[in-house]
Amino acid sequence: MKPIQVGLLGIGTVGSGTFKVLQRNQEEIKRRAGRGIEITMVADLDQARARAAVGEGVQVVNDARAVIANPDIDIVIELIGGYGVAKQLVLEAIAAGKHVVTANKALLAVHGTEIFAAAHARGVMVAFEAAVAGGIPIIKALREGLTANSIQWIAGIINGTTNFILSEMRDKGLDFGTVLKEAQRLGYAEADPTFDIEGVDAAHKVTLMSAIAFGIPVQFDKAHVEGITKLAAQDIKYAEQLGYRIKLLGITKRKAQGIELRVHPTLVPAKRLLANVEGAMNAVVVNGDAVGTTLYYGKGAGGEPTASAVIADLVDITRLHTADAAHRVPHLAFHPDAMSDLQVLPMAEVVTSYYLRLRVADEAGVLAQVTGLLATAGISIDAVLQREADEVGGEGSTQTDLIILTHDTREGTLDDALAQLQALPTVLAPIVRIRKEELS
Numbered sequence: 001m002k003p004i005q006v007g008l009l010g011i012g013t014v015g016s017g018t019f020k021v022l023q024r025n026q027e028e029i030k031r032r033a034g035r036g037i038e039i040t041m042v043a044d045l046d047q048a049r050a051r052a053a054v055g056e057g058v059q060v061v062n063d064a065r066a067v068i069a070n071p072d073i074d075i076v077i078e079l080i081g082g083y084g085v086a087k088q089l090v091l092e093a094i095a096a097g098k099h100v101v102t103a104n105k106a107l108l109a110v111h112g113t114e115i116f117a118a119a120h121a122r123g124v125m126v127a128f129e130a131a132v133a134g135g136i137p138i139i140k141a142l143r144e145g146l147t148a149n150s151i152q153w154i155a156g157i158i159n160g161t162t163n164f165i166l167s168e169m170r171d172k173g174l175d176f177g178t179v180l181k182e183a184q185r186l187g188y189a190e191a192d193p194t195f196d197i198e199g200v201d202a203a204h205k206v207t208l209m210s211a212i213a214f215g216i217p218v219q220f221d222k223a224h225v226e227g228i229t230k231l232a233a234q235d236i237k238y239a240e241q242l243g244y245r246i247k248l249l250g251i252t253k254r255k256a257q258g259i260e261l262r263v264h265p266t267l268v269p270a271k272r273l274l275a276n277v278e279g280a281m282n283a284v285v286v287n288g289d290a291v292g293t294t295l296y297y298g299k300g301a302g303g304e305p306t307a308s309a310v311i312a313d314l315v316d317i318t319r320l321h322t323a324d325a326a327h328r329v330p331h332l333a334f335h336p337d338a339m340s341d342l343q344v345l346p347m348a349e350v351v352t353s354y355y356l357r358l359r360v361a362d363e364a365g366v367l368a369q370v371t372g373l374l375a376t377a378g379i380s381i382d383a384v385l386q387r388e389a390d391e392v393g394g395e396g397s398t399q400t401d402l403i404i405l406t407h408d409t410r411e412g413t414l415d416d417a418l419a420q421l422q423a424l425p426t427v428l429a430p431i432v433r434i435r436k437e438e439l440s
Helices: 014-022 025-034 047-054 063-069 085-095 106-122 138-145 161-170 175-188 200-214 233-241 304-322 367-376 389-393 409-422
Strands: 004-009 037-045 057-062 076-080 098-103 152-156 244-255 259-269 281-288 292-299 352-363 380-387 400-404 432-436
Touching: 004 063, 004 304, 014 025, 014 047, 025 037, 025 292, 025 304, 037 047, 037 063, 037 175, 037 304, 047 057, 057 085, 063 085, 076 304, 085 098, 085 292, 098 106, 098 304, 106 161, 106 200, 138 152, 138 175, 138 200, 138 281, 138 292, 161 175, 161 233, 161 244, 161 281, 161 432, 200 244, 233 244, 233 352, 233 400, 233 432, 304 389, 352 409, 367 380, 367 400, 367 409
Parallel strands: 004 037, 004 076, 037 057, 076 098, 259 432
Antiparallel strands: 152 244, 152 281, 244 259, 281 292, 352 400, 352 432, 380 400
């Protein structure tokens, strides 16, 4: 059978990795797919770089639309990134009857509803395993492997840059700014790391996982997004003393009133597997009613790990290329006419537990005042840790840190209580609030 022909848009780290792995393992891949898969055309503005990456025998152009217009191309891989030209090219490829493989989580999290609808109408597939957690096959696990389950919740370390920074802060006791510079020097963080450190990248990914898990449209605009830039070294140290580690988690949960969709720093019990994922690695925990809790761990970025996911999508499409479109796995696991209208809950309605750090005057009655106010608000306390004043401000200090762990409470209720606490004259600095998840 004639090999399926693939056009590649963008040949940076992931694109060149895809080409190398596809060539290196071509016989193994052919045995699995049932026919050969060949990248026969590449578009990149830097044609010299593209030619160096693919060698002779592959057509190299600087116009992506030339790939889309080529009638011999069956599948288009989009690795350009971003929301702009990538969206237009993906929609044009779909309109031309091409299947699409993409690693572009930002594009799908923001415009996925439009793109999947266009693909469904045209009878083509949009595959995006590489868009979430690099080489970890989490999309396939959610969409196919766990299809018997009612998914209850997902929690994931899905951004390697922030996990590396938090691991270094914990191991070395350094502050955020110092570790960020080191991450940039080592190549773990971009020159402009905003999407990573502000939680946007993780929010794109958890938005896609939430849509697949719960059969809802992609709704990135409804996600609560909070990064790690305000985390202080002392909070990581205090969390450790209390038996927790701080991780930036993407979390989505099914609740009676709707769906939680949030990204933020989170205290995780040190005994949990997720708390022990270090460096630039990724991990996702999924809880289903039938299977219980499952863990997916591996490299979340890099040329060949991400290429592994891209090629898995190519194989899936090759297997289903001639299948009736109505019998393919739906893009978001649920058939388009069976999607749920469950709302994404506002953050004020989320119920979880909390770590609070208050810098307070070191004087009698302060602890009773703080705990009394929380009790009046109906917020139950799980643990209290009060530091010695000289530990916090040196010998002769007149202020100290009061650390409180709460039981589960509604976020809006805590917001009101924190406003009252902040107004106390004995509270000397902005209160630090970090959410806590037991993940049990």
